[in-house]
Amino acid sequence: MRNGDATTIDVPATSADAKGKAPAGAAPIVATTKATKYAKGGWRRGMAIFDFILRLGAIGATLGATATMGTTEQTLPFFTQFFQFQASYDDMPTFTFFVIANAIASGYLFLSLPFSIFTIVRPHAVGARLLLLILDTAMLAMTTAAAAAAAAIVYLAHDGNSSANWNAICQQFTDFCQQASSAVVASFIAVVVFMLLIVMSALAMRKH
Amino acid sequence: MRNGDATTIDVPATSADAKGKAPAGAAPIVATTKATKYAKGGWRRGMAIFDFILRLGAIGATLGATATMGTTEQTLPFFTQFFQFQASYDDMPTFTFFVIANAIASGYLFLSLPFSIFTIVRPHAVGARLLLLILDTAMLAMTTAAAAAAAAIVYLAHDGNSSANWNAICQQFTDFCQQASSAVVASFIAVVVFMLLIVMSALAMRKH
Numbered sequence: 001m002r003n004g005d006a007t008t009i010d011v012p013a014t015s016a017d018a019k020g021k022a023p024a025g026a027a028p029i030v031a032t033t034k035a036t037k038y039a040k041g042g043w044r045r046g047m048a049i050f051d052f053i054l055r056l057g058a059i060g061a062t063l064g065a066t067a068t069m070g071t072t073e074q075t076l077p078f079f080t081q082f083f084q085f086q087a088s089y090d091d092m093p094t095f096t097f098f099v100i101a102n103a104i105a106s107g108y109l110f111l112s113l114p115f116s117i118f119t120i121v122r123p124h125a126v127g128a129r130l131l132l133l134i135l136d137t138a139m140l141a142m143t144t145a146a147a148a149a150a151a152a153i154v155y156l157a158h159d160g161n162s163s164a165n166w167n168a169i170c171q172q173f174t175d176f177c178q179q180a181s182s183a184v185v186a187s188f189i190a191v192v193v194f195m196l197l198i199v200m201s202a203l204a205m206r207k208h
Numbered sequence: 209m210r211n212g213d214a215t216t217i218d219v220p221a222t223s224a225d226a227k228g229k230a231p232a233g234a235a236p237i238v239a240t241t242k243a244t245k246y247a248k249g250g251w252r253r254g255m256a257i258f259d260f261i262l263r264l265g266a267i268g269a270t271l272g273a274t275a276t277m278g279t280t281e282q283t284l285p286f287f288t289q290f291f292q293f294q295a296s297y298d299d300m301p302t303f304t305f306f307v308i309a310n311a312i313a314s315g316y317l318f319l320s321l322p323f324s325i326f327t328i329v330r331p332h333a334v335g336a337r338l339l340l341l342i343l344d345t346a347m348l349a350m351t352t353a354a355a356a357a358a359a360a361i362v363y364l365a366h367d368g369n370s371s372a373n374w375n376a377i378c379q380q381f382t383d384f385c386q387q388a389s390s391a392v393v394a395s396f397i398a399v400v401v402f403m404l405l406i407v408m409s410a411l412a413m414r415k416h
Contacts, residue, residue: 140352149359
């Protein structure tokens with residue numbers, strides 16, 4: 001009754017108190033059982049709460065990446081040797097894939113929140129954690145692929161490649177490149193969070 | 209004794225036979241216990257064997273990707289408008305990263321084989337599987353990043369990009385592009401294997 005998390009385990013102590021005939025020797029035993037049970041459930045529950053917080057952070061990162069890349073657009077105020085004077089994210093198929101993949105990842109993360117809450121309520125549930133682990137693994141691969149592909153293009157836009165005769169467009173489209181780079185960084189943050197989520201799910205699922 | 213895998217579990221039945229006074233009613237009970245125990249250990253052991261086979265396949269895929277990309281080189285027999293008439297994988301920083309990442313992944317997979325064998329010998333070991341799962345997750349991210357970044361560059365080499373004024377070099381360097389594409393496909397096979405390995409480790413680790 002002193003701790004809201006351990007209500008069910010407190011029940012024997014409460015009934016003993018109500019009867020008013022709890023033996024002095026019984027108290028430490030009850031306390032020990034309660035502490036062990038609480039520590040086990042609490043460890044898994046703490047992990048489930050951290051899982052929930054990480055998912056909220058990952059939603060922020062993927063939504064930020066989607067929005068930043070999706071609004072990446074720059075019109076140059078002067079004439080250059082280029083045919084086009086406007087650069088948009090959908091000029092690059094890789095950036096389009098990046099926006100779609102990050103939007104899917106943020107949608108998945110939002111839908112996974114109820115399952116994460118379920119593991120907080122029932123820290124010993126294995127099925128929900130296994131489902132989340134499998135889907136998290138798929139999403140890790142998708143988000144990493146999107147972030148790495150966009151990073152390769154952003155790198156090329158910054159430095160160009162003399163062998164292939166691809167010139168660095170970032171000298172003209174500075175804002176475009178900065179915004180795309182920010183989106184890539186946000187997406188890589190989501191990748192790290194997905195890796196943490198997978199390892200934490202596995203830790204919480206393992207038998208002793 | 210009939211089955212080499214279930215030696216330790218056969219012991220009670222054997223001792224009962226040796227005493228020659230096993231009651232008729234006891235036989236089904238022993239058989240049931242043995243079957244359950246064997247099914248549990250065998251299920252995890254079968255998964256560990258499959259894990260080992262998958263790792264061998266992934267070694268082949270990553271080694272193949274490394275070797276294919278590492279030998280990607282083409283000298284053109286005729287003059288074009290390009291400054292360079294030779295294309296090599298190390299002209300592209302992304303392809304260099306691809307070769308290094310796949311080499312690291314194949315090295316890791318080779319070093320992980322003893323741990324995989326350990327989980328075959330001891331199907332209920334959790335520590336080894338947890339270690340493999342954490343490292344597999346890291347390697348999944350690295351291999352996916354390498355494969356996706358190389359795929360983005362190969363795509364660009366095939367199709368070019370008119371907005372950025374990057375031309376398709378694959379029209380000249382056909383062999384170069386074909387070899388790079390094969391390496392990317394091999395690397396994506398390794399990505400799928402890593403995803404399977406992670407999910408299988410989690411399945412084998414979970415408590416009932």
